Amino acid sequence: MAIDAGERSRVPPHAARRPRLPDALAGTVLTAGVGYRLLLLLTDTPPTNSDEATMGLAALHIAQGREFPVWFYGQAYMGTLEAYLAAPLIALTGPSTLALRLPTLALYAVFALLAWRLTLRLTGDRWYALLVTALLAFGSDRIVKNQLIAGGGYPEMNAAGVALAVLAYDLAAGRPGHRLPRWIGWGFLAGLMVWVDPLVLPYVIGTGVVLAAFRWRELRGWAGALLGVGALVGSAPLLLDSLATGRSPVSAVLAASGAGQPASWAERLPGALVLGPALGMGFCSPGACAGWQLWWSAALPVLVVAATVAAWRRLRVHRRPPVPAPGGGRTVADATAAALSLALVAAAV
Template sequence: MPTLLALLVGFAGVGYRLALLFADVPPTNSDEATMGLAALHIARGDDFPIWFYGQAYMGTLEAYLAAPLVALAGPSVLVLRLPTLALYASFLLLSWRLTRRLGGDRWYALLVVAVLALGSDRVVKNQLIAGGGYPELNPAGAALALLTVGLCLTGAGARLPRWAAWGLICGVLLWVDPLILPYVLTLGALLVARRWRELAGRAGVVLTGALLLGAAPMLVDSIGHGRNPATAVLAAGGTGAPSDWADRLHGALVLGPSLATGFCSPGRCATWQLWWAVAFPVLLVLAALTAWHTLRRVGGGPGSAERVSAGVRLALLGGAAGVIAAYAVSNAAGQTPIESSRYLSCLAVALPALFWPLRQAARTLAAHRLTAQRQFAEVAASGEGGYRHPPEVESIKATGGRPAGRMARMAGIGALTVVAGVLGTGVAATVDVVRTAPDVHAEADRHRSLVDTLGALGVRNVRGGYWTCNRLTYATGENVVCAVVDDDLSPGFDRLPAYRREVAADPDAAWVAPVGSPLAARLDERVGAESGALDVVTVAGWRIYLPRR
């Protein structure tokens, strides 16, 4: 029964996200379009970029995954996101399998899948937007944890392929996005502690070779151009003046867990949705203590299933703590806590370990109740035929056959309350996404009208803001090329400098700006009847400025 329910819940989670994609949710942006342009260039054979255009970090794995679909169906947001939807589906499957391998029963695995099937605004953005570095992290992290369990339990002869897979995934992750690095370090430390003798032999060679293969794009580029991706990653942790530590801690410890786990409404966290900021660290500590106690208590060899489960759970919890710590020391946590909470997206990898205390408390409560019912039945049966019970039996009958301790009952009820809170808050945040879908779809329709109008006007080159340009260029399959300008009309940040050169060479290049934007207000000053002024065409929330000839 729980397996079937988990399958249905998983299909519901995937179906919900597929429906969002057809409704143009979550909203796309120019960063996602930049990955789309990379996929377009790969599909055409024009370019094979290693890094996200305009920077020396964040690998373009998503572009390579989408390139075959772009080649078949042409450029669109939907074809760009179908691979990320597949990555999400694989994450559900891997999380179910990981939970079971850790010793969780099917009902507990169902809980994990149910939580992951929900989708708040921040969660579906992390999972579906092909903007680089997020959709692939969670399935890769779950796969590493699952491989770690296998490497700790299986015989030596069956481990070499797992060592190769572990190294390959780590290498690819180092190229794509180092946000998952805390999990790599904690799971790797567990493997070193368990299999250090094996790693000194062939396994170490296989692991190293596979890791180098996975990281080959990064290594080749770094050696060839003398670039250090780590420097670029550190620089991306926030710009400008350093954030106040109070702001960083508020962003990382109060807003971060609630946003990343999927408990907040689009663009904001209501006060009642922040209860998870208290529950999360409590669960993290309790889960770590439970795993540590199991490691100290359980007998048998280091390869026993229960000890391996405890070790992997402890590694996952350590990885989650490391992710939060790394985020807390970054400027991004204080400067842009709502949007930057995407850096905590891989906290979901640790959910099978994080919820473990809830499982233990609920199981203890259920076991006590079952035992009490059996004892009461035995006592009641023994009372037939005028049999007089001793005082301790009379006590059991008087209490209704509930010998469970008060602490166990309180812990069990508390666990069920937290589970209800997790599911209830997640459902509320998911409903909020559905409510905003019509507005997001309407905005996407307005952008499609802009594309159609530019085509009808025969416009080939335009200038616009950063969040306009690459989105427009990708949507038109580079039939319209856009150069970025700031609100004061000065040149902006072009991730593909060739676009600026092409636009600069066109004397008839137009301008595009959203209605009511600062850029539109500045361009409106140049609209008039005099020679050299601009003519304006307004279409569905956009203004197109055409040079008068």
């Protein structure tokens, strides 16, 4: 894996010239993670479900040119990006679960590679980035299901969320080269994910705040215009559907959030803060958690507080200059890394 300009600034010149063991190991681990998931797909694991069947039906209709659905059939939210990604494969090979899932496998590979690069940008520590890559290479039953089953939303959110963070770092730190394409790319991904699944909005907002804080002057010019164009193109399916049906785009966001469900806050909070983390990470059986399996729900707030304190202390130490140099610099890069870490923690909360 190549070392880019921002990462070189954190490495002694003599070290940058010799091959890096963590890089080679990270490539091996990433390949193993993709291979492991491919093996699962070839053995029809994890088992499919009705949501995936619905997405597969949409992909078949797209491949046949019969319909071009904007939303998951039966609801007015959750975009059908997975169906459009799988449609060319289904047109070539016919309908199958494997054809439907190969795009989600590719999304995992993008997610894992970008997670390596994001960790390097935020920490500059290649061994720590290797640890993160190794943790992401494997996973519990629940994690692998969310990454591979083409049931809508989850596989895309992983890759898009990390891509937004990487682009936000590159832009905010003033990394040279491809500035305007990066602005368009960030806007496009943000708009696309608002259509696909608004659950990723906290990460859109968090990385967007970092961009605004560090590059507000640039945003007042062509950068802001191109970001806006990218966002309009990415969210075009949602916007065009709203114009055609008269339905407010906000209604799709609220529907995805579950705001209209009858559950009370007294029911929502324990589900989100006690059961949710343990179930979501796969520490429990699919339907219930034993008391001892809820340890992650207690550990997670501690880790969140620790990450917040660490990021805040780094941000206070590395104050950015009033007018950063166009090419960035170590001070600006460190301040950007601290601010983006804080934004990611806030988005997770």
